[in-house]
Amino acid sequence: MNTFSPGFQGRTHRFEGRLPPGQYPTEDFPVLSAGPTPNVPTDSWTFSVVTEDGTARDWNWEQMKALPQEEPEVDIHCVTRWSKFGTRWQGVPFDAFLDDVETAADFVMAESYGGYTTNLPLEDLQDGKAWLVHTYDGYPLSPEHGGPARLLVPHLYFWKSAKWVRRIRMMPDDDPGFWESVGYHNYGDPWREQRGWSD
Amino acid sequence: MPGSWRSARLVARRPENATARTLLLEAPSWPGHLPGQHVDVRLTAEDGYQAVRSYSLAAPADGGRIELGIEPALGGEVSPYLADTLPVGADVEVTGPLGGWFVWHPERRGPVLLMAGGAGIVPVIAMVRARREAGSTAPFHLLYSVRDPDRVWYQDELAAPDASLRVDTLYSRNAPPHTPRLPGRVRASDLPPPPPPPTSPPSGTAPAAPSDAAPGTVPSSGPPSSFPSREGKEADLGTQCYVCGPTGFVEHVGNLLVTAGYPPELIRTERFG
Ligand SMILES: Cc1cc2nc3c(=O)[nH]c(=O)nc-3n(C[C@H](O)[C@H](O)[C@H](O)COP(=O)(O)OP(=O)(O)OC[C@H]3O[C@@H](n4cnc5c(N)ncnc54)[C@H](O)[C@@H]3O)c2cc1C
Numbered sequence: 136m137n138t139f140s141p142g143f144q145g146r147t148h149r150f151e152g153r154l155p156p157g158q159y160p161t162e163d164f165p166v167l168s169a170g171p172t173p174n175v176p177t178d179s180w181t182f183s184v185v186t187e188d189g190t191a192r193d194w195n196w197e198q199m200k201a202l203p204q205e206e207p208e209v210d211i212h213c214v215t216r217w218s219k220f221g222t223r224w225q226g227v228p229f230d231a232f233l234d235d236v237e238t239a240a241d242f243v244m245a246e247s248y249g250g251y252t253t254n255l256p257l258e259d260l261q262d263g264k265a266w267l268v269h270t271y272d273g274y275p276l277s278p279e280h281g282g283p284a285r286l287l288v289p290h291l292y293f294w295k296s297a298k299w300v301r302r303i304r305m306m307p308d309d310d311p312g313f314w315e316s317v318g319y320h321n322y323g324d325p326w327r328e329q330r331g332w333s334d
Numbered sequence: 335m336p337g338s339w340r341s342a343r344l345v346a347r348r349p350e351n352a353t354a355r356t357l358l359l360e361a362p363s364w365p366g367h368l369p370g371q372h373v374d375v376r377l378t379a380e381d382g383y384q385a386v387r388s389y390s391l392a393a394p395a396d397g398g399r400i401e402l403g404i405e406p407a408l409g410g411e412v413s414p415y416l417a418d419t420l421p422v423g424a425d426v427e428v429t430g431p432l433g434g435w436f437v438w439h440p441e442r443r444g445p446v447l448l449m450a451g452g453a454g455i456v457p458v459i460a461m462v463r464a465r466r467e468a469g470s471t472a473p474f475h476l477l478y479s480v481r482d483p484d485r486v487w488y489q490d491e492l493a494a495p496d497a498s499l500r501v502d503t504l505y506s507r508n509a510p511p512h513t514p515r516l517p518g519r520v521r522a523s524d525l526p527p528p529p530p531p532p533t534s535p536p537s538g539t540a541p542a543a544p545s546d547a548a549p550g551t552v553p554s555s556g557p558p559s560s561f562p563s564r565e566g567k568e569a570d571l572g573t574q575c576y577v578c579g580p581t582g583f584v585e586h587v588g589n590l591l592v593t594a595g596y597p598p599e600l601i602r603t604e605r606f607g
Contacts, residue, residue, distance in 0.1 A: 141421060
């Protein structure tokens with residue numbers, strides 16, 4: 136017998152198998168950000184990949200748009216407990232930025248306009264698991280959702296999909312990013328419910 | 335071991351206005367929390383189905399006693415149940431405290447600008463209460479945006495005189511008679527002037543946006559700003575801003591603050607959805 140919350144019924148839609156533990160489905164697109172939304176014009180936008188020895192490869196907006204494009208349709212899961220199914224994006228598969236990069240690093244720091252950072256294992260950006268996206272649902276990605284371009288790493292909690300990303304920096308040793316240093320889990324797998332330090 | 339859940343018993347419920355409710359819960363061996371933090375509340379239906387939502391802690395902990403403030407969302411799965419159905423004496427489960435960024439540290443002496451929209455007042459009143467409890471003299475200024483006069487939360491408490499707490503209530507749809515300000519969303523003219531820029535920027539601080547930059551524009555070169563770094567000395571003296579409420583409110587107010595010249599790295603936000 137359940138002893139908690141007598142009389143609670145919940146909704147009838149249950150999405151078993153598609154909804155990670157502790158999440159609920161939403162039709163909205165809520166926003167999680169630590170500060171105000173930066174406004175980054177595309178004509179001064181650049182994106183770089185910087186290796187551990189300081190070598191940088193840069194792309195401006197046109198160069199990025201000229202790279203191969205894909206249209207991933209993925210489920211996304213935010214640590215604030217909403218999940219959104221079948222979100223449609225357009226962007227560059229992340230492997231395209233790593234093609235000519237020589238690195239022995241196992242980790243990266245994603246750094247954003249506005250100062251946000253998040254750390255990931257490099258392999259989580261490889262082999263078709265991640266994108267740099269600039270279009271959501273057919274429209275240019277809006278600033279509050281990370282436009283003009285953000286990372287999309289749908290197999291991890293969505294804070295890892297850095298908004299307003301400007302640089303990927305290779306790190307031989309792992310280092311916590313912004314949310315990771317104020318209590319969020321270092322890796323953030325929604326299926327293992329890795330929300331906080333104690334999980 | 336994802337999130338450790340503890341049971342929490344509803345010991346009292348009090349209306350804040352026609353729809354909003356304060357809930358007092360008893361959560362044995364609650365570890366305490368900082369003002370601005372939240373809990374996740376888990377409900378379980380007869381058939382085992384569970385739903386979890388986040389709710390801000392409205393006051394400093396009193397032993398195991400924690401306070402929440404719930405605005406029921408029309409057609410919502412969890413908030414109408416918590417606001418009006420959960421019986422006093424019954425249990426829910428909570429985990430927390432959660433959130434290590436949208437917090438005010440009572441030992442911080444610098445001025446604070448609080449901007450709350452709707453239910454966004456909940457973590458903000460926690461900061462006001464923690465300040466009072468700590469005997470802090472940090473100057474607080476609260477800009478509180480509410481739709482109508484009958485939507486105000488914590489009315490008497492916010493009206494109580496306090497020399498270093500200034501409260502401005504900004505009505506977005508209907509104001510009480512004789513209110514000089516026309517109702518409407520928060521405007522640039524509602525903001526206090528931003529603090530003057532520091533005369534000699536301490537090392538490691540974010541470069542200030544050039545004065546000719548478009549409003550809210552981030553310089554496109556240079557190192558990332560220090561916004562995510564932990565509070566340093568300079569942050570201790572600048573006006574720290576906290577903005578909380580529905581996403582539309584937070585986006586709007588965040589843009590107003592940056593345009594007005596508040597340093598982005600001193601603006602902390604919490605979006606309720
Ligand atoms: C860090 C944080 C702190 C928060 N603190 C507070 C707080 O202190 N106080 C507070 O009141 N809230 C707070 N919130 C918001 C809270 O977590 C919930 O999002 C809110 O209570 C709505 O939850 P719900 O289950 O009632 O609504 P949901 O079921 O999640 O629905 C949200 C809205 O979508 C609509 N909707 C969605 N699906 C359906 C459907 N199938 N049928 C009908 N309608 C639907 C509902 O009408 C409703 O208006 C906080 C959120 C965060 C992230």
